[in-house]
Amino acid sequence: MTRLTQLFLLLSGIGFMLIGVNTFRDPVAAMAGVELGVPSISALNEIRASYGGLQIGIGLLLVSAAFMTWLTRPALLVLSLVTGGLVVGRLISVMLDGIPNATIQALLGLEFFTTVIAMFLFAQQPQK
Secondary structure: OOHHHHHHHHHHHHHHHHHHHHHHHOHHHHHHOOOOOOOOHHHHHHHHHHHHHHHHHHHHHHHHHHHOHHHHHHHHHHHHHHHHHHHHHHHHHHHHHOOOOHHHHHHHHHHHHHHHHHHHHHHHOOOO
16 A cells, blocks of 8 residues: 555545544534534434444544555545545535535535545555
């Protein structure tokens, strides 16, 4: 694994974990930038699970892969599929619903960039 791949996985993992921790800490504030209200206990539970626990889990996988070479290729595939899925969902929403706010547009750019880099690095990894 190259240093670039290791750094990319590490930074991506930290990013996912920061989103997760921030959401656990204050889900209402975490959702404010994307204009998503949190009207009930069930909504809080869903946000903490999906934006908190899931993000932390993906982040831990990516950080682990930065140090365990046998996880590098699978983690890059997971990262490209997760962020690629977000990109596709956001683009479909743009076509169906219109242009979202600047926060969502920035997330789309970051997710697109991450997907492209993850796919490129995945293709560079030797198959075992």
